[in-house]
Amino acid sequence: MTSESLPREERRRRTEATILEAARELFAEAGFERATIRAVAARAGVDPALVMQYYGNKEGLFAAAARWHVDHKRLAEAPLSEIPQTALDDLFAGFDDPQKRDGAIALLRNCLTHESALKVMRDDVMREPQAMIARTIGGDDAELRAGLLAASVIGIAIARYLFENPAVQAASREDLERIMVPVLKALVDP
Amino acid sequence: MTSESLPREERRRRTEATILEAARELFAEAGFERATIRAVAARAGVDPALVMQYYGNKEGLFAAAARWHVDHKRLAEAPLSEIPQTALDDLFAGFDDPQKRDGAIALLRNCLTHESALKVMRDDVMREPQAMIARTIGGDDAELRAGLLAASVIGIAIARYLFENPAVQAASREDLERIMVPVLKALVDP
DNA sequence: GGAAACGGTCAACGCTTGTAGAGTGATCTA
DNA sequence: TAGATCACTCTACAAGCGTTGACCGTTTCC
Numbered sequence: 499m500t501s502e503s504l505p506r507e508e509r510r511r512r513t514e515a516t517i518l519e520a521a522r523e524l525f526a527e528a529g530f531e532r533a534t535i536r537a538v539a540a541r542a543g544v545d546p547a548l549v550m551q552y553y554g555n556k557e558g559l560f561a562a563a564a565r566w567h568v569d570h571k572r573l574a575e576a577p578l579s580e581i582p583q584t585a586l587d588d589l590f591a592g593f594d595d596p597q598k599r600d601g602a603i604a605l606l607r608n609c610l611t612h613e614s615a616l617k618v619m620r621d622d623v624m625r626e627p628q629a630m631i632a633r634t635i636g637g638d639d640a641e642l643r644a645g646l647l648a649a650s651v652i653g654i655a656i657a658r659y660l661f662e663n664p665a666v667q668a669a670s671r672e673d674l675e676r677i678m679v680p681v682l683k684a685l686v687d688p
Numbered sequence: 689m690t691s692e693s694l695p696r697e698e699r700r701r702r703t704e705a706t707i708l709e710a711a712r713e714l715f716a717e718a719g720f721e722r723a724t725i726r727a728v729a730a731r732a733g734v735d736p737a738l739v740m741q742y743y744g745n746k747e748g749l750f751a752a753a754a755r756w757h758v759d760h761k762r763l764a765e766a767p768l769s770e771i772p773q774t775a776l777d778d779l780f781a782g783f784d785d786p787q788k789r790d791g792a793i794a795l796l797r798n799c800l801t802h803e804s805a806l807k808v809m810r811d812d813v814m815r816e817p818q819a820m821i822a823r824t825i826g827g828d829d830a831e832l833r834a835g836l837l838a839a840s841v842i843g844i845a846i847a848r849y850l851f852e853n854p855a856v857q858a859a860s861r862e863d864l865e866r867i868m869v870p871v872l873k874a875l876v877d878p
Numbered sequence: 879g880g881a882a883a884c885g886g887t888c889a890a891c892g893c894t895t896g897t898a899g900a901g902t903g904a905t906c907t908a
Numbered sequence: 909t910a911g912a913t914c915a916c917t918c919t920a921c922a923a924g925c926g927t928t929g930a931c932c933g934t935t936t937c938c
Contacts, residue, residue, distance in 0.1 A: 505935090506883095506884070506885070506934090506935060506936075509885075509935095510884085510885065513885080513886085529721075529800070529801035530801075531719075531721035531722070531801070532721070532801075534924080534925070534926085535925085535926065535927085536924090536925080536926090544886080544887095545886065545887050545888075546926085546927090547886080547887070547888080547927085547928080547929095548885080548886060548887080550926080550927060550928080551885090551886085555926075555927075556925095556926065556927095606800070607800050607801060608800070608801065609800075609851075610719070610796070610797050610798070610799075610800050610801070610846070610850055611719035611720075611721070611722075611797060611798065611800070611801050616851070619851065620851055620853070624847075624851065624853060628853075628855075632855075639863070639867060641854075641855040642855045642856065642859050642863065642864075642867065643867060644855070645847060645853050645854075645855040645856040646844060646847075646856060646864075646867060646868060646871075648847070648853075649840070649843040649844045649846065649847035649848075649853065649856060650839070650840040650843050650844070651843070652843050652846065652847070653839040653840050653841070653842050653843020653844070653846065654836060654839045654840070654843065656800070656839065656842065656843065656846075657814075657835060657836075657838070657839035657842070658839075660800055661799075661806070661809065661810055661814065663810070663814060663818075663835050663838075663839065664831075664835075665818075665822075665831040665832045665834070665835040666832065666835040666836060666839060669832050673829070673832065674832075674836075677829060677832065677833060677836060677875070677878075678836060678875075680874060680878070681836075681871060681872075681874045681875045682871075684870060684871045684874045685867070685868075685871045688867075688870070695905090695906095696904090696905060696906070696913090696914065696915070699905095699915075700914085700915065703915080703916085724894080724895065724896085725895085725896065725897085726894090726895080726896090734916080734917095735916065735917050735918080736896090736897090736917095737897085737898080737899090737916080737917070737918080738915080738916055738917075740896080740897065740898085741915085741916085745896075745897075746895095746896065746897095
């Protein structure tokens with residue numbers, strides 16, 4: 499139903515992408531429980547059974563849709579003084595790219611109520627970068643300080659993209675960095 | 689079914705409290721959608737229909753269970769230098785008191801996926817204290833800085849009580865304050 | 879050109895959910 | 909002590925859900 503006559507493989511890839519996009523939007527808007535497979539299928543202009551066929555079950559669809567996509571290479575190599583800027587860059591990289599945005603929001607929105615989203619958040623989003631930052635910080639409180647940095651950054655993401663807190667949402671990326679970088683420096687480099 | 693023979697009014701108050709406690713626990717553990725009325729009733733040792741009778745519908749039950757209970761008097765009167773400490777005090781006041789804890793967690797857990805929890809979070813938890821803090825800060829960025837403070841604090845609460853981030857969860861309240869108060873001071877008093 | 883393969887649809891099942899209304903037995907009141 | 913009241917239960921409904929298996933029509937391949 500996506501378009502007229504194309505090679506099969508291409509056609510399949512397109513409908514699959516359409517489904518995934520619809521899923522991301524709905525998981526981001528409504529959350530896992532309230533985003534029904536029927537609604538995803540309807541938005542993609544497709545039969546619900548096809549969604550099952552491609553992704554096995556609702557959980558598989560969610561796993562494919564809600565992804566974190568930031569690699570932490572820069573963070574691992576950043577010196578102490580550049581950690582805050584890098585952490586904020588990584589955050590914005592996930593949310594400002596329109597291609598990644600819905601998937602990131604889908605993950606963020608569901609990470610407090612959906613087991614597998616929580617797992618991704620804990621294992622992929624927090625643990626690794628937190629460990630890197632802690633290694634760079636060094637000293638007694640390193641793990642805790644790194645954890646508090648991650649927590650603050652996620653809090654800002656929630657305020658900006660989910661709560662849509664007026665001041666935090668309206669602020670430019672530059673303003674956020676101007677204010678938060680020195681603050682987070684005081685956290686990692688006391 | 690709560691206990692043997694008591695005056696009716698007292699008996700009723702007790703079962704109602706039992707139901708509310710069960711609801712708080714389940715909304716905190718499982719989230720709004722996955723916490724069923726049947727499960728709440730079962731945990732309270734009561735018929736599901738009774739829950740409906742007392743709270744009208746599931747939404748009413750949630751509204752009664754998930755509450756924020758911090759008054760912001762101290763925050764409104766706090767000078768700039770004491771805002772961070774006061775904000776953290778207010779946070780811990782909600783989560784360390786065993787009587788308030790489940791209700792607070794229920795609210796926090798559902799505030800990304802459940803409309804009415806989001807509304808409470810936005811209107812009662814963030815807007816008012818944020819406005820107070822902004823007023824005390826003054827100047828151009830006041831609203832934004834206040835919003836970022838609120839965001840950071842909520843991020844810490846999420847990391848500590850929902851993600852159960854090892855470092856952040858294991859830290860003592862004193863350690864958290866020792867580290868975060870100077871950091872947040874740099875945010876409100878640059 | 880015929881058969882296999884494949885993208886996609888259709889109709890339906892079984893289950894869980896929130897919710898409604900009638901009923902029941904203990905407690906209160908007069 | 910008789911009747912009204914009230915806390916509470918039982919049974920059931922209607923809707924929505926994830927999921928399934930049989931089916932259809934087009935594209936692919938020999």
